[in-house]
Amino acid sequence: MKLTNKVRQILSWYESDNPGTKANIARILMEGRLGGTGRMVILPVDQGFEHGPARSFAPNPEAYDPHYHFRLAIDAGLNAYAAPLGMLEAGAATFAGSIPTILKVNSSNSLSTTKDQAVTATVADALRLGCSAIGFTIYPSSEYQFEMMEELRELAAEAKDAGLAVVVWSYPRGPMLDKTGETALDICAYAAHMAALIGAHIIKVKPPTAAISLDAAKKTYENSPVADDAAARFAHVVKACFNGRRLVVFSGGEAKGSDALLNEVRAIHAGGGNGSIVGRNAFQRSREDALKLLGDMIDIYRGKVA
DSSP: OOOOHHHHHHHHTOTTOOHHHHHHHHHHHHSSTTTTTTOEEEEEOOHHHHHOHHHHHTTSGGGGSHHHHHHHHHHTTOSEEEEOHHHHHTTTTTTTTTSOEEEEOEEOOTTOOSSOOEEOOOHHHHHHTTOSEEEEEEOTTSTTHHHHHHHHHHHHHHHHHTTOEEEEEEOOOSTTOOHHHHTOHHHHHHHHHHHHHHTOSEEEEOOOOSOOOOHHHHHHHHHSOOOSSHHHHHHHHHHHTTTTTSEEEEEOOSOOOHHHHHHHHHHHHHTTOOEEEOSHHHHTSOHHHHHHHHHHHHHHHTTOOO
């Protein structure tokens, strides 16, 4: 695997990491149609845990099969595939070495009333399955946020010692935030910064809106305003990730039309984001439509589509 200068530059940002961890970050960055560009598109399929099988897969029944998602990620030329333990185990032998995988090691479900997640897999599982990274969700603002951060600290240290990368889903939610607050610009930037401070190599957050949620932050944003366009908001979140010295990707969120999603991707690209991590917007479509959408996203990140 010959590294590009861009990937070498990105690896230089992770000054404390061992060669194994850097090699796994490089594997993700060098994979697929975006390999070597510093941009990424990742397929996450943890929605069955979060929302239930029918809500996740009934719109495209082929997606009930774990092998479907491996093939979709591979055939679309994506950088990596992320899923909980059982999904990866179901295709581990068939697709060994075919695409970098990320083991999601904690999960929630729609039957819970608490803003928390259970640890459902281990670093040993990730090594056994040949994964390049572990993935972990924290909920800044939750009543359980500090316990989640402490769990992440321990798992991240173990993963790094074993030469794995760490991907953090940083999703603000809890009693002090309404739905608007969960994706407000100041909250998204704060959540991304927290993930960087905890030691994430790759940070996943939701696309920010123009809202400012924290009263304490409003004066700061009045004095140092962010331009009222999507690209500027993405650039602000990137800046919050150590001035762009940490990789940050943005979720696709709830199902939306292709035009809306591609406009969002154009803004991420223009704002210097490292890419997208898109689940339902891909696998709930037919395979043909999903491959078309993912291909269009990749073309935007490659600078081939205006």
